[in-house]
Amino acid sequence: MLETFQNLFAPPRHMILLVIAAWLGLTLAERRTEKFGVSKDDLNNVSFYSLIAFVIGGRISYVLQNISAFSKSPLGIISINPDLFDPIGALAAALIVLFAYSQRKQLSVWSVLDALTLFFAILAIGLGLSHLAAGTAFGLPTDLPWGINLWNETRHPTQLYDAIASSLILILLWRFKPNPHPGITFLTFGALTALSQLFLQAFRADYTVIFNGLRQEQILAWFALLACFSLLEIRIRSANKT
Amino acid sequence: MNRTQRIILYLLILIAGASWIALSAETGEATATGPAPQAGFLAPDFTLQTEAGETYTLSDLKGQAVLVNMWATWCPPCKAEMPAIEKMYNEYKDQGFTVLAVNNTFQDDPFNISPFAENYGLTFPILLDQTGEVSRNYQIHSLPSSFFINRHGIITEVIIGGPMSEALLRTRIEEALK
Numbered sequence: 023m024l025e026t027f028q029n030l031f032a033p034p035r036h037m038i039l040l041v042i043a044a045w046l047g048l049t050l051a052e053r054r055t056e057k058f059g060v061s062k063d064d065l066n067n068v069s070f071y072s073l074i075a076f077v078i079g080g081r082i083s084y085v086l087q088n089i090s091a092f093s094k095s096p097l098g099i100i101s102i103n104p105d106l107f108d109p110i111g112a113l114a115a116a117l118i119v120l121f122a123y124s125q126r127k128q129l130s131v132w133s134v135l136d137a138l139t140l141f142f143a144i145l146a147i148g149l150g151l152s153h154l155a156a157g158t159a160f161g162l163p164t165d166l167p168w169g170i171n172l173w174n175e176t177r178h179p180t181q182l183y184d185a186i187a188s189s190l191i192l193i194l195l196w197r198f199k200p201n202p203h204p205g206i207t208f209l210t211f212g213a214l215t216a217l218s219q220l221f222l223q224a225f226r227a228d229y230t231v232i233f234n235g236l237r238q239e240q241i242l243a244w245f246a247l248l249a250c251f252s253l254l255e256i257r258i259r260s261a262n263k264t
Numbered sequence: 265m266n267r268t269q270r271i272i273l274y275l276l277i278l279i280a281g282a283s284w285i286a287l288s289a290e291t292g293e294a295t296a297t298g299p300a301p302q303a304g305f306l307a308p309d310f311t312l313q314t315e316a317g318e319t320y321t322l323s324d325l326k327g328q329a330v331l332v333n334m335w336a337t338w339c340p341p342c343k344a345e346m347p348a349i350e351k352m353y354n355e356y357k358d359q360g361f362t363v364l365a366v367n368n369t370f371q372d373d374p375f376n377i378s379p380f381a382e383n384y385g386l387t388f389p390i391l392l393d394q395t396g397e398v399s400r401n402y403q404i405h406s407l408p409s410s411f412f413i414n415r416h417g418i419i420t421e422v423i424i425g426g427p428m429s430e431a432l433l434r435t436r437i438e439e440a441l442k
Contacts, residue, residue: 034425103428106432223288240284258270
């Protein structure tokens with residue numbers, strides 16, 4: 023079954039899973055957006071502009087980081103290769119546009135992020151499945167009965183772990199009534215995602231060691247968790263004041 | 265839950281998280297040791313011949329950065345990226361970069377290969393995968409597929425599909441040459 027799935031969505035077709043997840047996520051987010059005080063139009067507009075910024079920002083950031091290569095081949099800046107892309111720069115650009123749009127429309131950024139939380143949650147599931155299809159984000163070798171055969175070893179199905187953890191977070195967010203205080207829903211999602219990554223990264227084989235064998239990805243997840251807890255506390259306090 | 269209870273909960277989770285990080289810490293190589301067609305792994309070795317009968321073995325090229333490009337004459341993106349590959353080969357070969365263009369001969373017409381190479385003025389070795397063994401070992405699902413391999417024989421990047429632009433080739437070659 024895994025082999026059929028991997029053949030069906032072998033790279034570059036694994037990107038289809040992300041597109042399906044994005045479409046499904048936006049559809050579901052649209053259903054609940056008004057509970058967070060954001061209209062469907064605003065949600066669609068902010069998603070559209072942020073997506074454009076994500077694509078353009080990812081390319082610009084990549085070009086800036088590899089300026090010597092692009093100065094010799096300037097046409098490469100507009101080439102269709104999806105591999106000329108920096109996801110961190112893309113995220114930063116999308117966030118900047120999201121902030122700018124919210125300011126312009128006098129919307130609370132926290133409310134917009136809350137409205138988009140279901141989109142992020144479903145995208146996280148899609149990301150896990152696309153990693154499974156591509157064989158990336160692979161796990162450490164294991165003897166456990168649920169290990170999958172990948173890259174000539176039986177390995178932890180870390181991509182499935184990610185997809186399952188993201189699904190559980192989605193179910194949790196879906197079952198609970200949307201929190202009326204701006205930011206709580208998004209930060210709860212952020213904290214749960216950071217916590218799941220902190221735990222699951224231990225089973226990944228493609229990690230980066232920073233010092234004393236500590237994995238960079240887990241350290242980043244720990245700081246993301248700390249940031250989410252701090253912001254959650256600030257948001258809860260400001261909600262209690264009002 | 266009041267504020268004190270929440271903060272205690274946050275602290276407990278953060279302490280448990282830090283302990284888990286320490287517990288799961290490891291030393292040594294982050295990547296696997298065996299060969300596999302994936303970034304971070306040793307590139308699967310192969311020995312193939314050119315049409316002229318010259319033999320090339322991938323492992324003999326250790327110390328050089330290698331681009332293994334899987335292609336076929338009927339594949340439009342393979343055709344589209346060949347001029348850029350040729351240009352980069354000429355630009356970087358003196359720095360220790362080489363290209364092994366593995367033709368999927370088992371899915372191609374062998375009589376088209378020489379005219380193709382002449383038409384595009386290709387000077388790098390074109391190897392013939394007549395049995396499909398290399399294609400199977402590299403788990404090729406799409407053409408073109410490109411594997412950038414560093415001087416230690418480790419795959420640094422896999423690019424599925426094409427055509428690759430000059431800029432993309434440049435960034436990946438410079439990474440592999442480091």
